[in-house]
Amino acid sequence: MDRDTEDFLTKFLKELRENNAAIFVGAGLSKAAGYVDWSGLLAPIAKALGLDVAREADLVAVAQYHLNSNASHRYHLNQLLIEEFSDLKDPTDNQMLLARLPIQTYWTTNYDRLIEKALETVGRRVDAKYTNEQLATTRRGRDAIVYKMHGDIEHPDKAILSKDDYERYHDTHGPFITALSGDLVEKTFLFLGFSFTDPNLDFILSRIRVRFTQHQRQHYCIMRKRARLKDESKKDFEYAVTKQTLVMQDLLRFNIKVIFVDEFSDVTRLLEAVQNRYRRRTVLISGSAFDYGAWGREATEQFVSKFARALIDKDLRIASGFGLGIGGAVVTGAVQQIYSIRQRSVDEQLLLRPFPIGIKNMDERQRTFTRYREELVAQAGIAIFIMGNKEVDGKIVNADGMRAEFELAKSKGLYVVPVGSSGSIASELWNEVAGDIKKFFPKNSTKIRPLMEAIGKPVKSPDKLLKPLLELIDLLSKE
Structure with missing residues (x-):
């Protein structure tokens, strides 16, 4: 060019x-x-x-x-x-x-x-x-x-x-x-x-x-x-x-x-x-957590909040479906950073689409959720996946909604970045992406590989993931 x-x-x-x-x-x-x-x-x-x-x-x-x-x-x-x-x-x-x-x-x-x-x-x-x-x-x-x-x-x-x-x-x-x-x-x-x-x-x-x-x-x-x-x-x-x-x-x-x-x-x-x-200036954060694993709730929310603040500081926009246990931390970090800069507004930097969970009819609920996800994914160019679990009948299971958003993001050409270190279904998604870097990132696979590896290793403190994760987003948003 x-x-x-x-x-x-x-x-x-x-x-x-x-x-x-x-x-x-x-x-x-x-x-x-x-x-x-x-x-x-x-x-x-x-x-x-x-x-x-x-x-x-x-x-x-x-x-x-x-x-x-x-x-x-x-x-x-x-x-x-x-x-x-x-x-x-x-x-x-x-x-x-x-x-x-x-x-x-x-x-x-x-x-x-x-x-x-x-x-x-x-x-x-x-x-x-x-x-x-x-x-x-x-x-x-x-x-x-x-x-x-x-x-x-x-x-x-x-x-x-x-x-x-x-x-x-x-x-x-x-x-x-x-x-x-x-x-x-x-x-x-x-x-x-x-x-x-x-x-x-x-x-x-x-x-x-x-x-x-x-x-x-x-x-x-x-x-x-x-x-x-x-x-x-x-x-x-x-x-x-x-x-x-x-x-x-x-x-x-x-x-x-x-x-x-x-x-x-x-x-x-x-x-x-x-x-x-333009789309890669918007980052979709897909995440849900009923169980916060080894990190615990406080450390996880602080990590997500710091991550959201850093994205806003880089003049990126955040899209989120306000997932259980993750969405609140996204909003907290994003809004705090937006309000610290007078020239910006929440509407410009943050797109929130909480899912209408009150729909009882399962067929209607599925149709609505699918359309909701399509509209949300269409706004972004990069998708980040964190944790992804929920409670069903007293058991902790992987969130099928995150898998649906991952597949949809792939089909729409978004760069998909699962934070494997966070566990749950994000770990499975990370294995898929890390196992075929050239397929998911054909342009910069050499530079992206070590950054993907860094966000897939087990860490005691999630804050250690911020640097490689933000470097990865910097690289992808400028392609």
Whole structure:
């Protein structure tokens, strides 16, 4: 990974954690789902005009030429939009990755509904805006806003397509200009599938640049590095590379930094890296204890409390199901550390999901617990397992719930770290992980092995586990 990409991941991750990130999606991201891009959409229109769409740089002008030759009637353009975008295609991996990120603000020039569908698929409540009137209303319980500045396929007659539409945009869609301008000033945008030839966006970016000069917010754009096309001459290829370099340099005027990828598949890998690094800033602590073993209750709770405090001190977030005998110590340590730092709040650093143990019907209880665990695990990137026992009919047995959380964490790609020294089912889980380090930690198995061994050996005082355990989390959270 090159330095620019690493710098982007570090800085954009910080904006994600502080709820300052936004996404801007162009037609290039929808093409992979089977929709046409602007060039594909206007190809038949251009052909009817006697033009070759591949040779036309100003596609807005092509749409206008069509209107000029048809007495300004939009019927054919509207019908073209309906034919190309009415089919509800499935979101791609890229759209699903964007939907899972902790982002509330999405902007797009696309007419399709891929972003909305992706967000709804992952259980988010979407508030879509594509008319001025919709900007003045708020959908109850929304956790994602999708601004469609060029319209929606359900209203093809109002879609922004031609020069006439763009020239009137300031009057017809002034509130969208205001809203986007405000977001570009306040949020860090990631542009995807966007060619930066849109006159509206160029106008808005120019206004912000003039107003804020050297104080513009940093934005990013992922762009595929120009590759030589089949049968393309060396001269034409070199010209295209020069043009791309000049575009990249021009975007710096708006403080938009281009992150180049070699293939479109690299976009997915980059978004996966963003998602994984964000999730690994949240540590799931899975633990329960009716019997505290040789450590005893007091030493165990002190260990868990110190561990939770150390995680908060490292600016990590803790997720916990508030397991018996362990959850209280997690809360104690986490809250004490959070309250010692004025800039942080409990809601930002601690996610508690106590299980609804009052459900009597066993089938309903199992279904609820399974869904509960799935939602809890989905929040994290690292899972720590401590002890794991309970009382059943007067006997101490291993906690099957911890085994379920372990298997679920594995299936969701979390790094699983059982503290084998704590005994009970955590010891069994540690044996599985330590016995196949390369499978569970393929990237850094050499560095991880001695740390895993350190948290699996019997110790009289659990405090001796803090150093290797925290070193292990440091290593994993930065991968």
